[in-house]
Amino acid sequence: PAEGPNPxxxxxxxxxxxxxxxxxxxxxLKAAASALxxxxxxxxxxxxxxxxxxxxxxxxxxxxxxxxxxxxxxRGADLAEVNRVVASKLIENALRGESGRQALDEWLWQLRCTxxxxxxxxxxxxxEELLVERLQQxxxxxxxxxLSALPGWxxxxxxxxxVCGRASWGRCSGGSQHSAPSTSLIAWTLRGSLLSDQAFFxxxxxxxxxxxxxxxxEDLARLLHTFCLTLPEPLFMSSLVVPHAEAIRARMAQxxxxxxxxxxxxxxxxxxxxxxxxxxxxxxxxxxxLRPWAREMRTLTQLLRSGPSGxxxxxxxxxxxxxYIIGDVGRVxxxxxxxxxxxxxxHPPPAFLRRALRCTLRQRRAMLAxxxxxxxxxGFVAWRLGQRTGQHIEEEGVLTENVGLPLASVARLMxxxxxxxxxxxxxxxxxxxxxxxxxxxERVALLAVLKGLRAHETGRSLLRRGGEGMACIxxxxxIYVDRITCLSCLGVLAQFKKAFPG
Numbered sequence: 178p179a180e181g182p183n184p185x186x187x188x189x190x191x192x193x194x195x196x197x198x199x200x201x202x203x204x205x206l207k208a209a210a211s212a213l214x215x216x217x218x219x220x221x222x223x224x225x226x227x228x229x230x231x232x233x234x235x236x237x238x239x240x241x242x243x244x245x246x247x248x249x250x251x252r253g254a255d256l257a258e259v260n261r262v263v264a265s266k267l268i269e270n271a272l273r274g275e276s277g278r279q280a281l282d283e284w285l286w287q288l289r290c291t292x293x294x295x296x297x298x299x300x301x302x303x304x305e306e307l308l309v310e311r312l313q314q315x316x317x318x319x320x321x322x323x324l325s326a327l328p329g330w331x332x333x334x335x336x337x338x339x340v341c342g343r344a345s346w347g348r349c350s351g352g353s354q355h356s357a358p359s360t361s362l363i364a365w366t367l368r369g370s371l372l373s374d375q376a377f378f379x380x381x382x383x384x385x386x387x388x389x390x391x392x393x394x395e396d397l398a399r400l401l402h403t404f405c406l407t408l409p410e411p412l413f414m415s416s417l418v419v420p421h422a423e424a425i426r427a428r429m430a431q432x433x434x435x436x437x438x439x440x441x442x443x444x445x446x447x448x449x450x451x452x453x454x455x456x457x458x459x460x461x462x463x464x465x466x467l468r469p470w471a472r473e474m475r476t477l478t479q480l481l482r483s484g485p486s487g488x489x490x491x492x493x494x495x496x497x498x499x500x501y502i503i504g505d506v507g508r509v510x511x512x513x514x515x516x517x518x519x520x521x522x523x524h525p526p527p528a529f530l531r532r533a534l535r536c537t538l539r540q541r542r543a544m545l546a547x548x549x550x551x552x553x554x555x556g557f558v559a560w561r562l563g564q565r566t567g568q569h570i571e572e573e574g575v576l577t578e579n580v581g582l583p584l585a586s587v588a589r590l591m592x593x594x595x596x597x598x599x600x601x602x603x604x605x606x607x608x609x610x611x612x613x614x615x616x617x618x619e620r621v622a623l624l625a626v627l628k629g630l631r632a633h634e635t636g637r638s639l640l641r642r643g644g645e646g647m648a649c650i651x652x653x654x655x656i657y658v659d660r661i662t663c664l665s666c667l668g669v670l671a672q673f674k675k676a677f678p679g
């Protein structure tokens with residue numbers, strides 16, 4: 178760039194050099210380190226969005242900064258000054274508490290996810306010593322023995338979380354019992370930056386007995402949910418449930434004390450424990466976890482089948498959906514729930530699956546891991562609908578057809594009330610993370626199908642006739658989504674199936 182090299186330019190140049198197998202002279206590595214320092218300080222343009230000068234004040238990380246840092250470190254660049262400033266910014270944002278949490282999380286996400294090799298740079302950052310020093314100054318050292326046993330990057334994240342919370346994590350060690358952690362520390366520990374570190378959570382799970390016993394229902398649900406997302410079934414059971422079986426059993430034996438968060442706790446345990454063979458489960462697991470969760474699943478199935486019309490209106494339906502305070506039923510139970518709702522009468526054609534996977538993977542590869550859109554769902558839909566004439570759709574009776582349409586979650590570009598009489602959504606999500614779902618992939622796919630029907634004169638006529646006309650429409654809609662289907666979208670699919678029984 179005309180104003181000088183910036184972190185994105187450094188990352189791009191080093192990526193080209195890596196692909197070509199080129200060596201770089203020391204002067205270029207020195208220039209790369211200098212550009213990273215300029216990016217951290219904002220250079221001569223403190224208001225420029227290219228720098229990280231505003232990070233402590235809530236600004237966002239520079240795109241590809243973590244990648245530039247990792248590639249420079251891998252080639253032997255001297256990043257001592259960069260490491261010092263990065264550590265200072267992490268600590269300053271951590272000590273700002275809630276106001277600095279978003280900036281800190283975005284910065285850690287940039288470091289963690291931009292490039293797989295970032296661990297090599299992170300371990301050399303010198304963050305650990307600075308964080309330990311700051312922890313000792315604040316007196317929050319109860320987790321130091323545990324953190325010191327973790328690998329470099331996990332230790333850095335754990336220390337950062339400890340600085341942010343400045344409280345005990347509730348570990349019993351050496352005969353001394355520490356108090357249960359604060360809500361803010363639990364919330365910080367379970368931020369997205371840590372979720373990809375399985376080793377961290379496996380070790381953390383071994384020391385959470387007091388948390389499981391003393392945490393509020395909301396914090397208990399959040400903690401179990403995060404372990405469920407992070408640890409596979411055998412590790413979830415062996416690292417968390419079996420060592421703390423009595424603490425979990427005591428909480429589950431009094432479901433009334435969990436209140437509205439019972440759904441979240443059951444969902445986490447039922448998915449974390451899974452249904453697979455060869456996994457050791459406590460003797461009370463079936464009576465206190467699986468049977469209560471099965472009852473909730475049956476109630477939810479009936480709610481989805483009834484839809485807004487069966488519950489007396491949209492307000493009652495939306496209220497019932499949002500009362501679950503969970504976003505979905507989890508990866509283990511989504512397929513059984515869809516089978517109970519009879520969404521699929523056949524397996525998708527192999528040709529459709531190949532096209533869907535190729536298209537979705539191409540879109541994923543084009544995204545930066547640090548891009549906010551990378552966390553949203555992508556999908557693919559194909560359909561062929563016609564007017565019922567006997568048992569088949571005659572070629573001349575085809576109303577709308579599409580062999581493949583790529584999709585993405587586009588809530589900001591859509592009207593929440595579009596076709597809400599047919600496809601009503603609800604704000605669902607885990608605990609406080611409830612979002613509008615009118616732009617989710619599944620609903621976008623069905624709206625595209627309705628648009629295709631309206632483009633045909635006969636299709637418009639059948640839709641105007643309401644239930645009688647829509648019952649005459651038959652065919653197949655195949656939808657592929659690369660994320661778990663949420664409760665709202667399950668409801669939308671059930672409403673579409675009810676409106677178009679053919």
